[in-house]
Amino acid sequence: MNDIRTIALVAGVLLLLSIVTGVGQFLKRHPDRGIDAAAVRTFNMRIRGWWVLCTVLAAAFWLGSTATVTLFGFVSFWALREFITLTPTRKGDHRALFWVFFLFTPLHYVLVGLNRYDIYSVFLPVYATLFVLARAAVAGDYKRFLERTAKIQAGLVVCVYCLSFAPALLELHVDRGPEGINQLSSRDANFRLLFFLILLVQFADCMQYVWSRMLGQRLVAAAVSSNRTWEGLLGSATSTALLAAVLWWAAPPFQPWQAAIVGLVVAIMGFAGGMTMSAIKRDRGVKDYGTLVVGHGGVLDRIDSICFAAPVFYHMTVLVIGS
Amino acid sequence: MVSRQLSGMKKNTILSFRFYNSSAQSLSRHQPPFLMLAPADMPTPPLDQSVSRSPLCKITGLALAGMARLLAGASIRWIASQPDTCQRVYFANHTSHLDALLIWASLPRLIREITRPVAAKDYWSRGALRRWLAEEVFNAILIDRTDIKVHQSPVDLMLRQAGDTRSLIVFPEGSRSTSGEVGEFKSGLYYLAKKRPEIELIPVHIDNLNRVLPRGEFLPVPLLSCITFGPPLWLERDESKLDFLARARRAVLSLKE
Numbered sequence: 001m002n003d004i005r006t007i008a009l010v011a012g013v014l015l016l017l018s019i020v021t022g023v024g025q026f027l028k029r030h031p032d033r034g035i036d037a038a039a040v041r042t043f044n045m046r047i048r049g050w051w052v053l054c055t056v057l058a059a060a061f062w063l064g065s066t067a068t069v070t071l072f073g074f075v076s077f078w079a080l081r082e083f084i085t086l087t088p089t090r091k092g093d094h095r096a097l098f099w100v101f102f103l104f105t106p107l108h109y110v111l112v113g114l115n116r117y118d119i120y121s122v123f124l125p126v127y128a129t130l131f132v133l134a135r136a137a138v139a140g141d142y143k144r145f146l147e148r149t150a151k152i153q154a155g156l157v158v159c160v161y162c163l164s165f166a167p168a169l170l171e172l173h174v175d176r177g178p179e180g181i182n183q184l185s186s187r188d189a190n191f192r193l194l195f196f197l198i199l200l201v202q203f204a205d206c207m208q209y210v211w212s213r214m215l216g217q218r219l220v221a222a223a224v225s226s227n228r229t230w231e232g233l234l235g236s237a238t239s240t241a242l243l244a245a246v247l248w249w250a251a252p253p254f255q256p257w258q259a260a261i262v263g264l265v266v267a268i269m270g271f272a273g274g275m276t277m278s279a280i281k282r283d284r285g286v287k288d289y290g291t292l293v294v295g296h297g298g299v300l301d302r303i304d305s306i307c308f309a310a311p312v313f314y315h316m317t318v319l320v321i322g323s
Numbered sequence: 324m325v326s327r328q329l330s331g332m333k334k335n336t337i338l339s340f341r342f343y344n345s346s347a348q349s350l351s352r353h354q355p356p357f358l359m360l361a362p363a364d365m366p367t368p369p370l371d372q373s374v375s376r377s378p379l380c381k382i383t384g385l386a387l388a389g390m391a392r393l394l395a396g397a398s399i400r401w402i403a404s405q406p407d408t409c410q411r412v413y414f415a416n417h418t419s420h421l422d423a424l425l426i427w428a429s430l431p432r433l434i435r436e437i438t439r440p441v442a443a444k445d446y447w448s449r450g451a452l453r454r455w456l457a458e459e460v461f462n463a464i465l466i467d468r469t470d471i472k473v474h475q476s477p478v479d480l481m482l483r484q485a486g487d488t489r490s491l492i493v494f495p496e497g498s499r500s501t502s503g504e505v506g507e508f509k510s511g512l513y514y515l516a517k518k519r520p521e522i523e524l525i526p527v528h529i530d531n532l533n534r535v536l537p538r539g540e541f542l543p544v545p546l547l548s549c550i551t552f553g554p555p556l557w558l559e560r561d562e563s564k565l566d567f568l569a570r571a572r573r574a575v576l577s578l579k580e
Binding site for chain 1: 537542
């Protein structure tokens with residue numbers, strides 16, 4: 001926390017959250033402003049979600065990178081639970097699923113924590129896939145074989161593999177400051193990079209909603225999502241690129257123009273993630289992944305955009321560092 | 324609010340029930356046929372076992388309940404129904420070995436203490452650990468499926484062990500279904516309701532637990548499951564056995580939504 005840029009970022013986010021909370025509470029107290037009450041309630045719930053997110057992230061950051069990787073590991077585990085719960089599998093998949101949950105997912109996060117990119121970049125997409133295919137075949141059930149195994153593989157890639165690129169940012173050597181690699185400030189830089197990603201994704205989600213509400217005319221795919229429009233996507237991509245360019249100083253390896261491109265891509269990937277999860281939900285006939293868990297929306301509904309944006313963000317960062 | 328209700332209820336209901344238990348008068352009022360018809364070699368079991376349970380059993384029970392709920396990602400819903408310490412029979416669809424444990428774990432702790440799962444003796448008395456778990460921790464009523472006699476019917480045995488205070492967890496299908504469909508109910512639930520018409524029968528629907536631990540598997544997959552408790556039902560006057568069993572089965576199915 002001894003880095004001036006970290007303090008600035010934390011202070012800025014706290015200030016922004018406080019202002020937004022104030023606006024939310026004001027709208028709640030004055031229902032006669034012509035904004036419908038349901039939207040205000042959704043808005044306030046969203047704000048509460050951000051406070052929780054920031055608190056959890058701050059705690060994890062404070063505890064260090066191992067704690068952060070572990071936290072993301074548990075989030076992946078829970079999201080995969082929701083994914084597989086909503087995906088019909090057959091009894092022949094049971095043993096394969098056991099290993100997916102209790103061996104492949106934890107081991108992948110251990111490899112991420114050890115920074116073994118050479119192994120973890122192929123561990124799930126190649127080895128887990130081969131294992132799931134073979135295990136389901138050995139179990140002796142050939143009904144809809146490819147369909148079942150593809151579902152398990154899709155769950156693993158989206159919920160575990162992709163999300164793990166977010167905490168993997170902590171292991172990159174990002175800060176090449178004038179004084180050489182300073183251990184403390186390098187750690188801060190990594191955490192800022194991760195926070196930058198999460199901030200951009202949340203902002204893009206939010207802007208998508210706002211622009212769709214204000215200018216939305218053409219739905220991208222009416223059958224899949226009734227509130228995602230081309231105007232929303234365009235507006236969200238532009239505003240996120242702007243925010244990223246303004247906040248370029250917080251994300252260590254980027255120049256302002258690079259940060260803008262990153263913001264643009266993150267917004268598009270977040271949009272892709274939301275659309276994909278909507279399509280799966282529509283197919284299964286549920287509104288959100290949390291319908292099985294009473295009282296709150298599912299974890300998967302919260303992280304779908306991050307899952308899609310994280311790997312792209314990671315590789316763009318690596319590309320910039322390498323150049 | 325529920326917990327406050329319960330703690331109030333604990334003082335009134337449980338204590339007074341305990342008092343009733345120890346008085347021979349209440350026993351003779353409620354259960355004369357079974358006690359008198361019981362063979363001489365069947366000692367009347369102690370009715371209030373939870374009071375004397377050791378701390379180790381209690382801690383194991385709490386830990387297992389917590390683990391089961393965590394592993395099965397159970398969300399618990401009460402639809403038009405409330406947890407209560409009055410005597411009840413919870414009847415549910417049977418899909419997995421975890422069913423009884425999870426229903427037991429889904430009940431608030433106070434109610435769990437007075438609720439006894441009904442389980443198969445041939446499975447649960449094999450090995451010292453299983454027997455200890457069944458008898459001491461879950462306080463289960465073990466029914467011998469291979470040795471059912473005329474004047475020692477499982478229903479009589481259950482009712483005798485339940486006494487006036489204990490609630491029961493039963494699975495009227497008799498065995499776990501393999502297909503995931505809810506099978507026809509066996510007649511035991513009808514005779515239970517007929518012999519003790521004042522007991523509340525609570526339908527319970529268990530969703531997705533057959534995927535957590537299917538029949539024939541011993542390693543669980545931690546998917547999310549849902550336990551739904553429904554409103555109580557009773558045997559209607561002049562209701563036939565088939566009608567009642569069909570109605571009870573529909574009550575469980577209706578909780579699936």
